[in-house]
Amino acid sequence: MRLSVLLNGLTDETIPDIEIKSMTNNSQQLVAGCLFLAEQGIHSHGLDYLSDADCRKIGAIVYQTGYDISRFSNYRHKMIGVDKLNEKVSAIAKRFYQPQLGQALIGVTGTxxxxxxxxxxxxxxxxxxxxxxxxxxxxHLNELSHTTPDALSVQKILAELSSYCDGVAMEVSSHALALHRVASVAFSVAVFTNLSQDHLDFHHDMADYFAAKSKLFAFASVNTAVINGDDDYGYRLAKTAEKNGKRALVFGQDERVKHFAEYVAVSNVKLSAQGISATLSVHLADYQGTEQLQTPVWGRFNVDNVLAAALALYATGQSLSDLLRKASALHGVNGRIEPIDLGANTIAIIDYSHTPDALDNVLASLREHTDNKIYTVFGCGGDRDKKKRPLMAEAVNRSADIGIITDDNPRTENAADIIADILTGDIDKSRFEVIGNRRDAIRFALQQLSSGDMVLIAGKGHETYQIIGTEKTHFSDHEVVREWLAEQER
Structure with a gap:
């Protein structure tokens, strides 16, 4: 593709008349003749990493203005400055990769x-x-380093997926929205799950966090918003969406969901070892009636998750009744309230819950499954929101019998300092153990179980690593449980 086409309307500078066959924003992935996009990041600029040899190799350099380019005088003919490039990379990448999906693109956001x-x-x-x-x-999933990748990678991945998937459902993080990673992604349907404290190391406060999440619903391409009306932030968002002319499909158990033109009211939620069920009062533009949701996944909160998924697909033109029938064959998600039968009437639950609200919800659901003891192994990530650490302990204190505090990706922080922060919560410390080594903590919890007891192993879920310092080493909660279980069966 010609460079002039990629940058059309994005800069007033002279654009070299060259053909671009590849592009990257990673200085370690440069190839001869490529286009390098040099953005201003939080801590550095893409141009910081270019050597003379790199500049000779590159076909063209599009850089974010405001950077002193005097050291690049020999390569000025290759350089094109673009104001606020980080807001425009998504558009440039979309022009280059040209993803073509047959079905509506669905974006899902929430804590x-x-x-x-x-x-x-x-x-x-x-x-x-x-x-x-x-x-x-x-x-068949390919690994990613972020929930929502950078702007260039998003468009490249969408183009790849369009070759074998009709549609795509994308998790859209608050970071992605704040940092313009999805600025030119043409979402048709936007889903809001809930909002609770997280990422306040990045966002100034909850208002800033909510403002970032809300951006998804302001996209011109979004015609339908699927929103959890039980959540206070969701209720506000649904009101705004309706006011702005978007179709709002609101669901929840609170009576206020009936304030909206289109809603699904949830009642009679039941949990069992076989999964969850609920009665749905459906009031949509083309269908009013009563439906039953029956699905073999655990967790009261999964009523919301399954219904959000079904309504998102309904918004693309599929039959809600058919989708709810298909829900009877769903299976749980790896590392999301995932039960492992330990025998002797005991169960381990592996879950990704790493926020106070998520822990509250998972533990509340587990409490409905047992009157016996619930042990909870948990920790908090290093170099992340410190304010939530004591709140995590308080969540465990409310609904679990015993909390076992351990390491969970301490990164560059001292693990003991993280645990000390957790212990500042308003908790009964006599019901908490501290075992820093995560493998030892899990094994300790498993050894305590009696008939009818459960252990929740929280925080990592599907992850297969532990980050200590800057090094990522292999670690799996699943493997620790299964190794222990195999030892008991010998």
């Missing part, structure tokens, strides 16, 4: 539940996914 909703969408429809667990079809 908790994004992975489950996108996974349920994929199970119900054959959609591909992009998110925390990777991208691709759900049986």
């Amino acid at each position: 908790n539940g994004k992975t489950s909703v996108t996974n349920f969408i994929a199970q119900l429809s054959g959609y591909g996914v992009i998110g925390t667990m990777g991208y691709g079809d759900i049986k």
